[in-house]
Amino acid sequence: MSTADAPAPRGWLRRYRVPIIAVMVPVIARLVMLFMERTEIGLEFYFGTLMAFQFLTMFSVLTLAVWFVFFSGFRFAVRAAGVLIAACAVAAAVGTIRKIEFDGKMNPTVRFKWEPTDEQILASHLSSAPAAQDGAVFTIGATDSPCYRGPSGNGLAPGVTLAGDWTATPPKELWRHPVGTGHAGIAVAGNSAVTIEQREGDEVVVCYDRATGRERWAYAYPARFSQSEPMGGDGPRTTPAIADGDVYSLGARGDLVCLDGSIGSPRWKVNVIADNGAAIIDWGVSASPVVVGGLVVVNPGIDPKQNANQAVAAYDRKSGKKVWANGSKPAAYASPQRVVFGGKEQVLVFDAAGLGGYDLADGAELWRHPWKTSMNMNSAQPVVVGPDRVFVSSELSNGGAVVEVRYDDAEKKWQAREVWHTRALCARFACPVVHNGYIYGLSGGLLVCVDAKTGKQVWNDGKYGDGQIVLSGDYLVISAEKPGRVVLVAADPSEFRELGSMPVFKDRTWNVPALAGNQLFMRNHREMACLELPTVK
Incomplete structure (x- = not known):
């Protein structure tokens, strides 16, 4: 060839x-x-x-x-x-x-695999850590944070004036220790801080001494919600509520327990999923219980295969007996909250179908505004921005909007209408706050300031991931996602100003922090810490 x-x-x-x-x-x-x-x-x-x-x-x-x-x-x-x-x-x-x-x-x-597991680290700590010597006292002070997102459920921490410069006087770490896994928040009252953890096969409600972080008591029951890491991982997701010395905690599989806060013994327990004919949603029960008067209100949702129409339920908080249950929409991941619209006290629920208002007397649905998100990911807590107006936001595909809720006397019915819509603030699961007519929230990892009247973006800056925000006076205390750090930013619409930053955790931090006085309680799925923030003298 x-x-x-x-x-x-x-x-x-x-x-x-x-x-x-x-x-x-x-x-x-x-x-x-x-x-x-x-x-x-x-x-x-x-x-x-x-x-x-x-x-x-x-x-x-x-x-x-x-x-x-x-x-x-x-x-x-x-x-x-x-x-x-x-x-x-x-x-x-x-x-x-x-x-x-x-x-x-x-x-x-x-x-x-050569690193010690979280369970091994926690077990080693529990075997050697001294217990708190005094008893738990849950008298709620003016600056305490007894439930999800503070005393009013809006991310506002009242009663303390933080210093605006951390250069000369940075935050001081008071204590830290390992905790069981999960994305639960922390409730703080009196001399104690309470959270809910996953420890092996049990969900455990744990009371820690506020000053030292030492464990006072722990109430465990068999329950484990498991999820793959890309879907968020294992463990409980809610924040306990404290009222009149009792602790109300809701686990990721729907176990609602009422505990005597002084010793951690159970008063009553009910699984709200089974009790209301519901089904556990993809990321587990994530809606924290809210105490309103003599009721503890939860959002178990429904079983889409057989709707029992008991999506929102209220239990007598002394006896645990169900007072009412109503609603036909699937649950999402935001928590019920008490609001007043049109002069009427009601429970605001951000479920998989949108916003709804429920009568506290009998659970009747008063009004509804549709807000559908892919995979039912309505997670960020709505925030009231003015008389009869509420800001709602979810994923990047949805953005955010202000909805006006009022009672129409002529038509004798409640009405909800969208006032404005924006793509500037897509909160995902980072709950926004409102201050002096402006909304501050995390969107795509950036801190965004939006005019609450118009929806116009004023500025965006900083990179804090899917963290969480607490408002204290004229300052935003931000728990940044990764690595976990605390950041102080001025709540100032005229300009973005980061005033201080301090590393706290090495790992991602999604859990909602609690600011009680000048004590900031933070945790993630591995550690819990308490910081003393500087104040104006």
């Missing part, structure tokens, strides 16, 4: 076009995500792009493997060596990685 008859060698671009395309496609998707993050353009499509990026990455790896083994044209020895190296890498990963955790933007953190 002559040289002229030999086939021409393939060009390198043609030979390697498959691996080039396989690598470039997920790279382009990642660049699009970075563009969205930096420019805030198209953020409503961010998580769709994220899921596409994850799928394309896995598909590209598979494509590269098939191409390398069957179509690359490399010698057998080269391909065999490549397969061996890949197999060793996979074996090494399986043999050394215990689990992979993710933050709100699905950025991974790897946990290795």
Whole structure:
């Protein structure tokens, strides 16, 4: 055969076009995500792009493997060596990685098998930590935080004037220790702080000494809500409520317990999922109980296969007997809260279908405003922004809006209408606050200031991830997501001013903090800490 008859060698671009395309496609998707993050353009499509990026990455790896083994044209020895190296890498990963955790933007953190487990760290701490010597006293002071998002449920911490400069006088750590896993918040009253943790196969309501962090009592019962790490991980999600010396706690599988706060013994217990014919939703029961008068109100939701129409339920907080139950909508992840619209006290519920107002007397639904989010992810707590007006927000696809609720005397019925809508503030599960006519919230990881009257964005700055915010006077105390740190920002619509920052945790921090006086109680799924914030002397 002559040289002229030999086939021409393939060009390198043609030979390697498959691996080039396989690598470039997920790279382009990642660049699009970075563009969205930096420019805030198209953020409503961010998580769709994220899921596409994850799928394309896995598909590209598979494509590269098939191409390398069957179509690359490399010698057998080269391909065999490549397969061996890949197999060793996979074996090494399986043999050394215990689990992979993710933050709100699905950025991974790897946990290795040679590191002590969270359960081992907690068990070691509990075996050696001294117990608190005095008894629990739950007398609620003017500056305490006895329930989810403070005494009024709106993220406002009253009664203390924080210092606006942490340079000369930074926050002081009073104590820290390991805790059981979960995304629960902390209730603080009297000399105690209460949270709910996952310890092995039990959910455990734990009372800690406020001054030292030492455990006073722990009430455990068999329950474990498990979820994959990309979906948030295991453990309870709610914040206990304290009232008249009793502690009300709701677990991720629906166990509502009332405990004698002085010793942690149960007064009564009911599973609100079973009691109301509901089904546990994807991320577990996340709506904290709210105490209103003689009632404790919860949002168990429904079973979509057989709707019992008991989505919102109220229990007598002394006896645990059900007083009323009503509502036909699936639960989401925000908590019931007491509000007054049109001069009438009612329970505001942000469920999977939207906003609804329920009569405290009998649970009748008074009004409804639709707000549907992908995968029912209505999570951020609505916040009242003015007379008969409430701000609601969820995922990047939805943005946020102010809804006006009023009673129409002429038509003899309640009405809810949207006043304005914005894409500037998409709170996801970072609850916003309102101060002097402006809404402050986290959107795409940035702190955003929005005019509550018009919905116009005033400014956005800072990078705090999917953290949480507490309002104290003229300051925003922000628990940043990753790494967990506390940040002080001026609640000032004229400009963004970060006044101080202090690292607290190394890991992601989603749990809602509690500010009681100048004591800031923070926790994540591994640790709990108490900081003393500087005040004006």
